[in-house]
Amino acid sequence: MGIGDQLTVNVWGASQRSYLLIIDRSGNVIIPDVGPVSLQGMNFEDAQKRIKSRLTSIYNGMLGSSPNTWAEVTLDNPRSIKVNVVGDALLPGTYTLPATASVFNALYLSGGPNAEGSFRNIELIRDNSVVAVIDVYDFLINRNSFANIPLREQDMIFIPTYIKKVETDGDFKRKNYFEMKENETLADLIRYAGGFANNAYEGMVSVDRITSTQRMFKDVEQSQFDAFTLQNGDIVTAKSVIDRYENRVSVDGAVFQPGTYELTPGMMLSGLIEKAQGVREDVFNNRGLLIRLKEDLTPSHISFDVREILNKTGDIRLQREDAVIIQSVDNLREERFVKIFGEVQQPGMFPFREEMTLGDLIFLAHGFTEAASESYIELTRRNDYDRSAMQTDKMVDTKKFNVARSLSLADEDQNFVLKPFDYIYVRRAPSYFSQRTVTINGEIMFPGNYSIESKTERISDIIKRAGGLMPSAFEKGAILYRKQTNLRELQNRLESSGESDIINVENIIDEVLLLELRLGDILRNPGSGYDYFLKDGDEIIIPEVSQEVRVSGEILNSIGLVYQNGKTLRYYVNRSGGFSSKAYKKKVFVLYSDGTTAVTKNFIFRNYPELEPGAQIIVPEKQVKDRTDQGSRWLAIASTMSSIAVSVSLIISRTAK
Secondary structure, three states: OOOOOEEEEEEEEOOOEEEEEEOOOOOEEEEOOOEEEEOOOOOHHHHHHHHHHHHOOOOHHHOOOOOOEEEEEEEOOOOEEEEEEEEOEOOOEEEEEEOOOEHHHHHHHOOOEOOOEOOOOEEEEEOOEEEEEEOHHHHHOOOOHHHOOEOOOOOEEEEOEOOOEEEEEEOEOOOOEEEOOOOOEHHHHHHHOOOEOOOEEEEEEEEEEEOOOOEEEEEEEHHHOOOOEOOOOOEEEEEEOOOOOOOEEEEEEOEOOOEEEEOOOOOEHHHHHHHOOOEOOOEOOOOEEEEEEOOOOOEEEEEEOHHHHHHOOOOOEOOOOOEEEEOEOHHHOOOOEEEEEEOEOOOEEEEOOOOOEHHHHHHHOOOEOOOEEEEEEEEEEEOOHHHHOOOOOOOEEEEEEOOOOOOOOOOOOOOOEOOOOOEEEEEEOOOOOOOOEEEEEEOEOOOEEEEOOOOOOEHHHHHHHOOOEOOOEOHHHOEEEEEEOOHHHHHHHHHHOOOOOOOOHHHHOOEEEEEOOOHHHHHHOOOOOOOOEOOOOOEEEEOEOOOEEEEEEOEOOOEEEEOOOOOOHHHHHHHOOOEOOOEOHHHOEEEOOOOOEEEOEEEOEEEOOOOOOOOEEEEOEOOOOOOOOHHHHHHHHHHHHHHHHHHHHHHHHHHHO
16 A cells, blocks of 8 residues: 555444555544554455454444444545666566556566566566566466565566576476576476376487587486476477287177277286177187287287187187277178169169068068069079179070069069079069140130140141141241250260169150241141141240231340331331341341241342231341451462462473573
């Protein structure tokens, strides 16, 4: 506490009163009815106790084991003090702090010691005398709060240069630089570094030391830690423990508890299997394998009969790092499966099981589809071991079966026992067809969707079924949209599919083709080549009679004009304002209502296409030529012609001679 500090004292209970106390120049506070109380130089906790002790002289209720009056002392407005931080500080200078600040508050504001500053010998100078030497390690590591000394006005904190600094590396918890005092040992450094890390080898550390002329290396045993004195610049390294086990064995494969186990003295292979809860029922008994490390750590194999080990007639004594492998029957043979394709609910590959029948497989595939042919089920079986050993051209055996949809157990064919790798194909019934739909819209008596009745049904047939054309139908403008296979998608699927995969082309029909539809010829001559057979997804659109001709592209005014019989294309272009400056007159073409196109013919005379109602005249844009190097082109042509002329004149002159 110092001059100018302001305190508030609140008394409550049997007596109630408040005091505002300010420390005067003499270091006292004046309490009414009590008198002066000296607080100069005391810390706040001691000042609280002194004030409460003096108040008991006028408040008897504060005394005794059952007081009825209490007092609280608070510091309202502590004064500010100025302290100086000098020496090897990160930010040396003068700092303004509250009067309650301590040495570590000032060190924190100044950034603490710099790279050359000492943490162990910081001096607190007051009135030109060193009143304390502060060891930061003692405060941070030993939790000694006595080192955190309160500051006073004009105190000076001096940070000298360190004398001895060493570095920790390797498997210490803290890898950093540490400052050491002269009397401290390697054991103190290990404590400052937080001790060894989990994987550290604690029996020895290495010290890399700089001598007067070169470097030297020292190994320090654990028994020397308390006596070994470090030097400035030492690098202390803790190594890791060896990455190997002194008593580990393992077992893997067809045992109930595979894994790693402790190697006990005299442990046998049968004992390890017992620790692993024994072998499984699917164990391969004829052979097991023990992998053992030689003295030079190269692995070697020791084979054993599993039954002899279990009977303890040929047991093996285990050694460190022995690894035992016991296989199951399934692991020693190819993964067995069967495949079913075609008209079943869930075609694909299924794991093979003993006594699996054809009916079982169809049952696992969720049964037949409606399209399945029960009388044509084909099974292919690859060559067995004996046939594979002979030279033969026959690749598979083929059998045909008739399986009822009920999958009755009395059915002899469906109870046929399968073998691994059998392929079963369920064919589609020859006369089963899913409904195929065509759409006809526009100027037809009954527009909508229709199912195709037969493979030979044509466009003329569907128009009859739809009631025929309306009087307003425009035959020449009728169009037909037909779905087709996306060839690129089909190619991608074929490239990514396996040899036995079946590509469903129906799932990749997603492109639509506009076909020429000569509806007038079809209706006049049903069954002709123009009368297409219907396909699934066909869409026929018959528009109303059109009376206009549209003109678009590079003309002055794009417009629709009334069709007039006998008028030429040039007439409609002129009525639209004529060609623009960018028009490519030689390439004018006409797009008719049925989707067909006619182009302009240019032979001596320009012959434009004929028009009909609903047609569209399209004038394309003329391509702009690059004239930037036109001069150089003409220069090259002139040079070439000049060379030719000289050559010709030379030939003529020689001929004349």
